[in-house]
Amino acid sequence: MPFADILGHDRIIEVMRRSLRGGKTAHSYLFEGVPGCGRKKTALALIQALFCSALPDDACGVCPSCRKIEGGNHPDIHLLSPLPDKRDISVDQLREMQRELSLRPYEAPRKACIIDPAERLNISSANSLLKTLEEPPGNALIILLTENAGMLLSTVRSRCQLIRFAPLSPEHVLSLLERSGMASETAALVAPMCGGSLQKALELDNESLATRREAVLSGVGQMNINRIATVFDAAEELSGNRDATLELLDMLLSFFRDAVHLGAGSGEIVNSLVRPAIESIASKRSLPRNLELLERIYETRRAVQRNANPKLSLDHLFMNMADGSR
Numbered sequence: 001m002p003f004a005d006i007l008g009h010d011r012i013i014e015v016m017r018r019s020l021r022g023g024k025t026a027h028s029y030l031f032e033g034v035p036g037c038g039r040k041k042t043a044l045a046l047i048q049a050l051f052c053s054a055l056p057d058d059a060c061g062v063c064p065s066c067r068k069i070e071g072g073n074h075p076d077i078h079l080l081s082p083l084p085d086k087r088d089i090s091v092d093q094l095r096e097m098q099r100e101l102s103l104r105p106y107e108a109p110r111k112a113c114i115i116d117p118a119e120r121l122n123i124s125s126a127n128s129l130l131k132t133l134e135e136p137p138g139n140a141l142i143i144l145l146t147e148n149a150g151m152l153l154s155t156v157r158s159r160c161q162l163i164r165f166a167p168l169s170p171e172h173v174l175s176l177l178e179r180s181g182m183a184s185e186t187a188a189l190v191a192p193m194c195g196g197s198l199q200k201a202l203e204l205d206n207e208s209l210a211t212r213r214e215a216v217l218s219g220v221g222q223m224n225i226n227r228i229a230t231v232f233d234a235a236e237e238l239s240g241n242r243d244a245t246l247e248l249l250d251m252l253l254s255f256f257r258d259a260v261h262l263g264a265g266s267g268e269i270v271n272s273l274v275r276p277a278i279e280s281i282a283s284k285r286s287l288p289r290n291l292e293l294l295e296r297i298y299e300t301r302r303a304v305q306r307n308a309n310p311k312l313s314l315d316h317l318f319m320n321m322a323d324g325s326r
Ligand SMILES: [Zn+2]
Pocket: 052, 053, 054, 055, 059, 060, 061, 062, 063, 064, 065, 066
């Protein structure tokens, strides 16, 4: 796909187009970001632009090379992922890929390989990749995708150009979902809850999501420091396993972000289907207080992600949220 079809990563794409024009693309890239934010699309678009003979810094989308990549059957592109039912990318798979890269390209100016996800390389496959990253056979382009570059061997990281992808904004997810044919109302429901991942947005169970959203809004509405039991009840009811708690925190983030928008005088919110509830959050506290809570929710999310106890983290957060004296 041409770069113009990729949403939300304008700065990264500008850098890539500039390096394509100057003939200065790196040998090895490491694309870091949440799965579903557009890393693989961008990797394929970069390869497509590199292979396309019609344009210097983008894919034309219509030449035979562009069409083969679009159809997923270009003979010079290799995708390396764990085999079905296997945890790791094995050293055998890696050697096979290295052998492929050492052959002359069939039709493209060079070969290309995408390793997804790179954190599934085990120690021996990662180690045998080092030499390839340093001097790719036949000038091949190698792109590693990862959720977290910190999970890779430092020797792998240091041999790649690191590109950090931000999660998609709810607005971008919304328009990608609508492009994919999802009904606007459903898209508006899932876009704010997917943590910037189109993939997650497509996976979310809409009906039960609507129910959970109601539960969270009602929990937030009832929190009152003078009825302390309600606070702990809400935490008890809403916390679950780590994934459920992270989803809850994503919802809270999106509600408070909207409340801050309203408080700052902007009428544009992403949770427009539950506007009255958001207005009530916005009017209950001052703008600085809602900004502070937004920051607290971010902190809590980071802590839960780093293995803090979900229930205790929520107790702490909800106590703070319920404290109306501040
Ligand atoms: Zn083309």
